[in-house]
Amino acid sequence: MQAARRYFKSFASGFVVAVPVTVTFLDYVGYVARVEGASMQPFLNPEDRSFNDVVLLNRWSVRNFKVNRGDVVSLASPRDPEQRIIKRVIALEGDTVRTRTYKNRYVRVPSGHFWVEGDNFGHSLDSNFFGPVSVGLVHARASHILWPPQRWQRIEPSLPTDRRPLDQETIDHLEEQGAVTVPKT
Numbered sequence: 001m002q003a004a005r006r007y008f009k010s011f012a013s014g015f016v017v018a019v020p021v022t023v024t025f026l027d028y029v030g031y032v033a034r035v036e037g038a039s040m041q042p043f044l045n046p047e048d049r050s051f052n053d054v055v056l057l058n059r060w061s062v063r064n065f066k067v068n069r070g071d072v073v074s075l076a077s078p079r080d081p082e083q084r085i086i087k088r089v090i091a092l093e094g095d096t097v098r099t100r101t102y103k104n105r106y107v108r109v110p111s112g113h114f115w116v117e118g119d120n121f122g123h124s125l126d127s128n129f130f131g132p133v134s135v136g137l138v139h140a141r142a143s144h145i146l147w148p149p150q151r152w153q154r155i156e157p158s159l160p161t162d163r164r165p166l167d168q169e170t171i172d173h174l175e176e177q178g179a180v181t182v183p184k185t
Contacts, residue, residue, distance in 0.1 A: 039118030054147035057140035070157030087116035
């Protein structure tokens with residue numbers, strides 16, 4: 001009986017320490033998540049695979065809402081805050097982007113927002129559907145593919161060449177024509 005009591009006391013004290021440490025780690029440092037769906041194909045969940053990629057989501061790197069063009073981020077869906085989505089950052093606040101299907105052809109991203117898109121155009125609900133996204137919705141940056149083992153890699157920021165923000169000369173020309181819209185936030 002004495003041994004059982006010592007075991008329980010040891011277990012309970014370890015549990016009391018482990019739970020807050022684990023919760024703190026998950027809240028501030030990072031966690032692992034499975035990527036579902038086709039919106040980020042072919043980069044994540046390539047079509048020839050029968051299982052989903054698993055990524056490391058780094059919360060620490062976005063603690064000050066600092067994201068870069070080309071980062072793959074996890075964020076709360078603007079349409080359903082309970083749902084987490086994973087998308088690529090295409091443009092930052094102040095950038096002007098040519099949209100694919102949004103109601104305005106050219107959009108200047110307002111302060112405190114960014115433009116996100118899935119890599120698989122036509123299979124992604126992204127900024128082309130709901131517009132610029134508040135930086136406050138970002139949870140983490142995907143930093144590594146962890147599973148499957150043959151796909152282990154660091155995720156480097158990258159932008160498709162046709163999805164880069166517009167240069168200043170093009171913006172000036174479009175503004176003269178009244179073609180650039182700044183959405184109300």
